[in-house]
Amino acid sequence: xxxxxxxxxxVDMFAAPDxxxxxxxxxxxxxxxxxxxxxxxxxxxxxxxxxxxxQGIMVVFAALTLVGLHAMGVPAWVSVALTLGVMFxxxxxxxxxxxxxxVGQPDIILFMATIGITLFLIGLGETIFGGExxxxxxxxxxxxxxxxxxEPFGGLLILQHLDxxxxxxxxxxxxxxxxxxxxxxxxxxxxxxxxxxxxALSVGISLQTxxxxxxxxxxxxxxxxxxxxxxxxxxxxxxxxxxxxxxxxLMLGGLESITGAIVGGLMIGVLEKLFEIYWGQPLLGGNxxxxxxxxxxLIVLLFRPQGLFGERxxxxx
Amino acid sequence: xxxxxxxxxxxALGAVIGTGAMAQELYTPNMAYRTxxxxxxxxxxxxxxxxxxxxxxxxxxxxxxxxxxFEECETGYSTEKGVECYxxxxxxxxxxxxxxxxxxxxxxxxxxxxxxxxLASGYGFSPMADGKVFQWAFNVPAGYWDGADMIIQYLxxxxxxxxxxxxxxxxxxxxxxxxxxxxxxxxxxxxxxxVPIPVGLKEMQNQSAQWLQIRRExxxxxxxxxxxxxNAGAITEAVKTKFPMENMIGVxxxxxxADLKLVGEDGKGYKSISWSFPNPDAPVMQELREKVIDAGxxxxxxxxxxxxxxxxxxxxxxxxxxxxxxxxxxFDTAEISPEQLRWGLENIDLxxxxxxxxxxxxxxxxxxxxxxxxxxxxxxxxxxxxxxKFVKASDLLKANxxxxxxxxxxxxxxxxxxxxxxxxxxxxxxx
Numbered sequence: 001x002x003x004x005x006x007x008x009x010x011v012d013m014f015a016a017p018d019x020x021x022x023x024x025x026x027x028x029x030x031x032x033x034x035x036x037x038x039x040x041x042x043x044x045x046x047x048x049x050x051x052x053x054x055q056g057i058m059v060v061f062a063a064l065t066l067v068g069l070h071a072m073g074v075p076a077w078v079s080v081a082l083t084l085g086v087m088f089x090x091x092x093x094x095x096x097x098x099x100x101x102x103v104g105q106p107d108i109i110l111f112m113a114t115i116g117i118t119l120f121l122i123g124l125g126e127t128i129f130g131g132e133x134x135x136x137x138x139x140x141x142x143x144x145x146x147x148x149x150x151e152p153f154g155g156l157l158i159l160q161h162l163d164x165x166x167x168x169x170x171x172x173x174x175x176x177x178x179x180x181x182x183x184x185x186x187x188x189x190x191x192x193x194x195x196x197x198x199x200a201l202s203v204g205i206s207l208q209t210x211x212x213x214x215x216x217x218x219x220x221x222x223x224x225x226x227x228x229x230x231x232x233x234x235x236x237x238x239x240x241x242x243x244x245x246x247x248x249x250l251m252l253g254g255l256e257s258i259t260g261a262i263v264g265g266l267m268i269g270v271l272e273k274l275f276e277i278y279w280g281q282p283l284l285g286g287n288x289x290x291x292x293x294x295x296x297x298l299i300v301l302l303f304r305p306q307g308l309f310g311e312r313x314x315x316x317x
Numbered sequence: 318x319x320x321x322x323x324x325x326x327x328x329a330l331g332a333v334i335g336t337g338a339m340a341q342e343l344y345t346p347n348m349a350y351r352t353x354x355x356x357x358x359x360x361x362x363x364x365x366x367x368x369x370x371x372x373x374x375x376x377x378x379x380x381x382x383x384x385x386x387f388e389e390c391e392t393g394y395s396t397e398k399g400v401e402c403y404x405x406x407x408x409x410x411x412x413x414x415x416x417x418x419x420x421x422x423x424x425x426x427x428x429x430x431x432x433x434x435x436l437a438s439g440y441g442f443s444p445m446a447d448g449k450v451f452q453w454a455f456n457v458p459a460g461y462w463d464g465a466d467m468i469i470q471y472l473x474x475x476x477x478x479x480x481x482x483x484x485x486x487x488x489x490x491x492x493x494x495x496x497x498x499x500x501x502x503x504x505x506x507x508x509x510x511x512v513p514i515p516v517g518l519k520e521m522q523n524q525s526a527q528w529l530q531i532r533r534e535x536x537x538x539x540x541x542x543x544x545x546x547x548n549a550g551a552i553t554e555a556v557k558t559k560f561p562m563e564n565m566i567g568v569x570x571x572x573x574x575a576d577l578k579l580v581g582e583d584g585k586g587y588k589s590i591s592w593s594f595p596n597p598d599a600p601v602m603q604e605l606r607e608k609v610i611d612a613g614x615x616x617x618x619x620x621x622x623x624x625x626x627x628x629x630x631x632x633x634x635x636x637x638x639x640x641x642x643x644x645x646x647x648f649d650t651a652e653i654s655p656e657q658l659r660w661g662l663e664n665i666d667l668x669x670x671x672x673x674x675x676x677x678x679x680x681x682x683x684x685x686x687x688x689x690x691x692x693x694x695x696x697x698x699x700x701x702x703x704x705x706k707f708v709k710a711s712d713l714l715k716a717n718x719x720x721x722x723x724x725x726x727x728x729x730x731x732x733x734x735x736x737x738x739x740x741x742x743x744x745x746x747x748x
Contacts, residue, residue: 019533026525122352131356132621133549133575147557160557233522233553234579238354238546241519276526277533281514287489289526290517 009278018155023277024270029163031269032170036225037246038253038261039177040218046194046256047214048099049107053114056243057121058219062087063226063235064129067137076140080223087219095211103207122237131237136230138162143231166228173224174262177217181258190214194256248293252300254310264308268293342386343379343641343653345370346406348416353393354521355545358573358626359416363389364617365630368609372601373638375608380638381645383652387634394545396420403427411655412436412637418492421445421454426736428453434659436640438633439569439592443495446692446718447729448663452742455662457636458684458695459592461542462725463716464568465496467590468540469503470714471566471699479508484531486551487542489515496542496568498728499721512536521547528554541567548576552584562586562702569593572700572707574624582704592697593681594709595628600676605631625700625707632681639665663688682713688745694718 013020037055044052065086069079098113138145144161151157181187192200193210201207229239249268253260272292280288306312347366350359370387379385390402399420403413407427412434415421421441428435435454437445443462445454472478485500487493497513504511512534514527524547531539539560543551548571555565563586572589596602602622609615610622621627644653644661653661666685672678684695694716701710718725733739 016533019529022532023529026529030523030525126352126356131351131353131360133357133546133579135579158558229522233546233550234357234576236354236357236546236549237352238357238522241354242522244519273526273529277529281526281530285513285515286527286530287515287517287520289520290489 004283005279008282012278016155017153018151018157021152021157023273025157025159025163027270027273028266029167029269030273031266032167033225033228033242033265034245034249034269035262035265036170036173036221036228037243038249038265039174039258040221040225041246041250042253042256042258042261043190043214043221044218046258047190047210048110048193049197050099050110050114051107051255052218053111054117054121055218055222055246056240057118057125058087058090058222059226059229059243060235060237060239061090061121061125062219062223063136063230063239064125064134066223066227067134067230067235068129070137070140071134076137076142079137080141083223084220087223088216091212091215091219094215095208099211100208122240125237133234133236134230136227136235138227138231141227143227145231162231166231169224170228173221178258186210186213245293248297250307251297252293252308254307256311257307257309260307260309268296271296341652342384343411344386344388344406344409345412345414345637345641346402346410347387347389347414348392348399348402348420349389350392350394350416351389352391353395354518355394357575358545358548358570359394361573361575361617361621361624361626362630362633364615364621365627365632366634367630368605368615368617368627369601369631369634369638371609371614372605375612375614376604380641381651385638385641392416392420396423400424400427407431407433411641411653411658414438414637415441418442418495419490422491425451425454429740433655434662436637436662438636439629440492442732443499444725444728444732446690446694446725448687448689448691449742449745450729450733450739451691452740452745453659455686455691457662457665457686457691457693458632458667458681459697459716460692460694461492461495461568462499462721463692463694463718464590464697465499465540466503466716466718466720467697467699467714468566468568469500469507470717471590471711472538473507477507478503481509481537482534483509483511484534484536484539485511485513485542486527486531486539487513487515488521488544488547489517490544492544493542498724500540502721502724516543516547516551521545522550524550524554527551528558528560531560532558537564539565541565541571543567543571547571548573549579552576552580552587555587556580556583563588566590566699569629569697573626574706577702577707584702585704587702588710589625589700589702589707590697590714591625591629591700591707592695593625593629593632594679594698594700595623595625595707596677596679597623599678599680601631601680602676604676623706628680632677635675635677635681636665636667639667639671662686663691665693667693688742 040055066079066083069082143165146161148159189205249264253264272289275292276288280286349363370385374384392398394417396419400423403424414436415424418441421437437456441456443460445451445456500511565587567589569591572591577584640661643664644657645651648657668683682695684693686693696713696715698709699711700707
């Protein structure tokens with residue numbers, strides 16, 4: 001048993017380095033997508049202390065809107081623009097109808113409100129678009145779908161062009177987001193709200209505007225995530241489940257840390273894949289990805305309750 | 318006081334009229350899942366089921382002159398909601414259609430007490446084939462163990478399985494694990510290595526780890542026991558990892574046109590065992606188009622109506638309708654009880670002639686049931702994706718039920734013992 005746990009996996013890695021590279025690549029692709037979803041949660045949490053349960057269904061809703069508009073004959077990139085418009089209207093509606101009347105309420109009330117938004121969007125989405133699996137308009141958007149086959153160490157490494165595109169687009173989106181948050185007035189306002197609500201309000205930062213903005217950014221992230229996941233396995237309500245993969249990322253990285261979401265997402269993506277392939281499948285019968293990330297997050301929380309990059313809150317009693 | 322008396326009278330009258338109205342229908346609730354992660358596969362099936370009953374209501378005024386109330390209770394494929402639906406509908410239902418192996422396992426002991434037949438067409442607990450033990454449960458026309466056996470038979474026809482490796486990619490759920498006993502039995506008998514690869518519910522859309530394992534294991538074949546979003550996830554990963562599609566075979570729930578349309582030409586050669594086949598030229602389809610679809614009484618669309626799953630939904634309702642008709646004729650009453658329907662389900666004799674009479678030629682193999690045989694073991698065809706649609710790739714395959722009869726008997730006996738006291742149909746045992 002000692003050898004199976006501590007020696008064999010490493011031997012396997014060195015024996016087939018091309019396969020190890022494939023595992024790491026697949027982990028990186030998953031990780032960057034986890035990080036994207038987690039970013040949606042973090043942005044909203046930072047600015048409003050709301051844990052947005054609706055992030056998953058926003059992914060589905062955005063992807064369905066895009067595919068649905070295209071099915072009505074709207075050109076692909078016009079559909080993207082219109083979908084962004086729909087996500088903006090959704091952000092404004094959520095702020096006006098759900099969040100504004102609940103300002104000052106306990107966090108749990110706001111969290112419950114996002115569950116309500118989830119249920120509403122499920123119903124609305126199913127009524128408008130139906131529950132059938134739909135094909136993502138990958139080709140019409142000009143997203144490449146072929147692959148590049150490399151032979152490192154005389155082995156085989158398959159890089160899907162779709163995955164390469166996803167990694168590049170997601171990285172650019174994260175960079176753009178970081179630049180927006182750090183170098184623009186609006187971005188700094190979002191961060192100010194996250195750092196100190198009262199102080200931010202006292203210097204004239206508009207809570208309503210910021211809330212609309214972060215929900216809209218979460219909508220943009222949802223659309224990109226929806227396109228990426230939808231291109232892999234179709235667009236259906238099953239996509240909602242993907243969002244739950246972001247929970248351990250948030251636990252690991254810290255709920256209010258953008259860096260934490262990115263690092264946590266990548267860490268979980270790569271580590272869960274390595275564990276599944278080299279330990280989970282040979283020793284535990286596989287399917288360890290359903291729990292590995294949570295156990296990893298739990299171990300981190302034992303030593304750092306605020307997560308790897310979360311803020312340590314010290315309260316006077 | 319006068320006003321209250323009037324109200325009471327109105328209520329009583331309403332109750333009488335209501336009861337009368339309820340009595341004039343055959344209540345056959347369906348625990349549908351048109352929402353949630355499995356909706357994509359559920360919708361065409363539910364549409365087919367509902368449309369066939371609508372056709373009977375529109376064309377024949379129901380069955381035996383009594384309208385069918387084919388009410389749906391939405392479960393979202395959740396076992397808890399399924400049990401709630403069962404409890405909600407059992408009062409006036411003559412049958413319960415649980416629509417998931419998980420829900421079937423939960424309602425199995427309940428239906429035994431409530432004495433309501435469970436109709437789980439092509440799913441559920443495979444030992445339900447033993448009608449002596451599971452007197453209220455039916456999984457006509459074929460069970461999962463039949464499906465596993467037929468797939469192994471088909472693979473054996475391609476060449477000996479001795480020394481071969483077969484990966485078993487399955488949903489990590491009671492449904493996905495159901496065929497394991499028969500596959501393990503065959504692995505031992507035929508000398509192939511079986512590699513079970515589970516897919517968690519949260520991993521259905523992202524199966525890269527499972528397909529990395531398949532790449533490492535280099536299996537000769539992949540048998541897939543998938544449902545809902547898992548099928549699309551697996552098929553796209555198979556294409557991505559360049560696994561030869563002709564060596565991948567799915568259960569009948571993994572043979573959905575929409576899943577294969579995601580990969581189109583790249584999915585060419587993928588196979589699925591199936592006890593149903595769509596036949597757009599069948600007379601029943603013509604009637605459905607005229608009286609149900611074009612009349613705006615259906616939720617389906619023309620493309621879906623030509624697919625495998627819609628056709629299977631029609632077959633499922635046809636089987637139920639045949640059982641109802643049997644019971645009505647045998648007991649000489651139009652409004653049958655659940656117990657009478659059980660008799661009807663135990664006396665299905667679907668011959669080639671009867672299938673043709675129903676206008677469903679080529680859509681389902683002939684089969685018959687009995688008191689002891691609650692599955693029918695119809696057999697099935699191997700379907701193959703030709704890049705655009707599924708086509709028949711084999712003659713009718715029949716499961717070799719005698720090969721795992723002992724397994725059925727012992728599993729049924731184990732279940733009865735674990736759930737003792739479990740009433741057994743002694744009349745049936747005498748058969």
